[in-house]
Amino acid sequence: MIKILSLLFITTGLYAKVVIGFLEDSKNNSPIANADICDKYQCIQSKKDGSFKITTDALKLKVVARGYRPFAFKSNAQKKIHFLTPIKIKALYLTFWGCNQHSKTFKNTIKLLKQSSINAVVVDLKNEYGDILYKSDIKKAKEYGAFKNRQVYNIEDFIARFKAEDTYLIARIVLFKDELQASANPDYAIFKDGHIWRNGDGMAWVDPFDKRSWKYAVDIAEDAAKRGFDEINFDYIRFPAKDGIQLQKTNTIQNRLQTLDGFLAYAKKRLRPYGVFISVDIFGNICWSKDDMGIGQNIENFAKHADYIAPMLYPSCFESGTLGHCYPSEYPYEMVYKSIKHTHSKIDPSRIRPWLQGFRDYTKRKKHYGDYEIQQQIQAVMDAGADGWMLWSPTSKYRLSSLEVISSKKERKND
Structure with missing residues (x-):
């Protein structure tokens, strides 16, 4: 499984905020690179070390990582670990x-x-x-x-x-x-x-x-x-x-x-x-x-x-x-x-x-x-x-x- 640690950080405007987190494979603790983290208007990719940062006003963010089930998490989640489930179709x-x-x-x-x-x-x-x-x-x-x-x-x-x-x-x-x-x-x-x-x-x-x-x-x-x-x-x-x-x-x-x-x-x-x-x-x-x-x-x-x-x-x-x-x-x-x-x-x-x-x-x-x-x-x-x-x-x-x-x-x- 992938665990996502999402931290809510800086507020950049009345609604927009910067969400910072990282993706990690819980089976071997290796970082997950190139996963897409998306809101309605944009998608950013996690880096080589599994980290990501996205500025968004969305209430939910979608995560798409090949080899895993689609996943969504609340953008205001603080110090909360989310799990993505691996799957072979x-x-x-x-x-x-x-x-x-x-x-x-x-x-x-x-x-x-x-x-x-x-x-x-x-x-x-x-x-x-x-x-x-x-x-x-x-x-x-x-x-x-x-x-x-x-x-x-x-x-x-x-x-x-x-x-x-x-x-x-x-x-x-x-x-x-x-x-x-x-x-x-x-x-x-x-x-x-x-x-x-x-x-x-x-x-x-x-x-x-x-x-x-x-x-x-x-x-x-x-x-x-x-x-x-x-x-x-x-x-x-x-x-x-x-x-x-x-x-x-x-x-x-x-x-x-x-x-x-x-x-x-x-x-x-x-x-x-x-x-x-x-x-x-x-x-x-x-x-x-x-x-x-x-x-x-x-x-x-x-x-x-x-x-x-x-x-x-x-x-x-x-x-x-x-x-x-x-x-x-x-x-x-x-x-x-x-x-x-x-x-x-x-x-x-x-x-x-x-x-x-x-x-x-x-x-x-x-x-x-x-x-x-x-x-x-x-x-x-x-x-x-x-x-x-x-x-x-x-x-x-x-x-x-x-x-x-x-x-x-x-x-x-x-x-």
Whole structure:
């Protein structure tokens, strides 16, 4: 745990004050550097020795330190020790429809939270179609009809159900793939051959170069942060892998990288004051690629602003021949372990939190991914030193026996 000793010192004005303190890891008493201490208007970082000083008129300050749960403390606390709880994420993905609190999927998820070491859930806050999980005051979302299929009618109660199980709550927001937004805004939808382009599953995309798409996504994320989500996870943070599409700028690697870097800088500036983390999903092959694969994804680039990088290390998604294997899906441990290790030269492994495969292999062999395959992937993450994992099943169907690799070791929720 981190303990924070906060001392109230000099009053600099009628309301503003200087808050001085330090961050310390109580497990080894080492100082915690580069943690963000934020109020509504600013964030400062703790120094190498763990000390910090911030001038603020806020009643509460938020602390965001990678590897720990988000935390808030009163700015007028004097000689009071606060504790931040360390956590390695062990998450299950919950579909948009599975978030309905009356569904069997939702009830099974709560049951697994009670019975296992699972300590986090990724919920579909905005899906690929553009549906949003709950109703808010975002005007554009109402105009697009994004609340029409909402599954949660009381978001406060929904969050409370998870918090009762001490669950770290992650809001997944699909970014540029958005049928509702693109259809309503043809002036910044992606076109091809004179028509709004739709990919293989019939979904339209908005142009990542257009900052109106940035604002809409971050408006949704900001509302989620205010409601009590711990982390915002951006999926489809990329350009389409499609030739011949019409974009507002030339589709060069430089333009792609600069654009997604700009989006994340913008998102972090707006979201950090709420004390939430940011994670981004990337293709698993990006771990091995020397370029952006034509879609704008680059680990070093994303790591400048995102807290965690989430490569989708589904063994089924690797091409035949990867690591010398005709059928990579037959090697769940090796594909996950070696992919994570290969990123070590690009980023601290503690900032890698991969998606793991919890679904049947869809290549020629149609390999069933059951308890053994899931356990092998989880073990690979642990052995490679990554910061936890997230398990993806498109139906959100999970079995307790698949998670025995962690529950058998009697790991605590926060380990």
